[in-house]
Amino acid sequence: MRTFRNRTTVLAATATAALALTLTACGGGDDGSGAKSAGSAADSSSSSSSKSTGGSGKGTDTANGTDTANGGGTSGGDGTSGGDGAAKASAGSGSEAAPLCTTKDVSISAAHRGGPPYTHIVLTAKNTSGHSCTMNGFPQIQFLESHKENVPAVAKSKPAAPVVLTAGAPAYALVKLSDGGKDENTEPVSAFSVMLQGGSGQAAVKAPGGSGIAVDPAAWATGYWTPELRNGADDF
Known part of the structure; x- marks a missing residue:
């Protein structure tokens, strides 16, 4: 009878320990799930911020004419060519203009x-x-x-x-x-x-x-x- 009681006690203790481990594991999953959710939100925010920053950077380059100056993009190249063309046309018309007449002319x-x-x-x-x-x-x-x-x-x-x-x-x-x-x-x-x-x-x-x-x-x-x-x- 003592042996049976001892076995019963051991089984009960084992069951209790298993239950405790199970609860601990469940509690850890909640914490981990929460941490993971926070990490995902942070990663998502970081990714979104990075994309936003990248977009802003490109916008600044376009505004500053960096892409155009570097010949990037068809429209940028056209804009640069147009500016140079206007400058050359202005310089050409100036250089081709007749000088002022003098009394010797x-x-x-x-x-x-x-x-x-x-x-x-x-x-x-x-x-x-x-x-x-x-x-x-x-x-x-x-x-x-x-x-x-x-x-x-x-x-x-x-x-x-x-x-x-x-x-x-x-x-x-x-x-x-x-x-x-x-x-x-x-x-x-x-x-x-x-x-x-x-x-x-x-x-x-x-x-x-x-x-x-x-x-x-x-x-x-x-x-x-x-x-x-x-x-x-x-x-x-």
């Missing part, structure tokens, strides 16, 4: 415009340089030694684009001398000087007519250089 003469009383003359500047050049602005005219200031320009006669003269081509400027009144304070001029804006040199121009021209400092004015004389803009 052109021959300047004067002729009466209309009949008596002669209130206007026309300046003609013919390109004799053998290459193209640009007539800038208006002629800087000094008629009298007693009046050193240049004859003022009439703004409405300014052309829309610069006047580029090919070899042998002329440019014109209408110049008002006086109002043609008998009571004007005019002075006779047989020759006068002309300078070109931006161009170097000074040209001596002979006044038209045998007796020269009569100028009034209170009335004189000049138009801009143009490829031709135009009605309206050159009427002043």
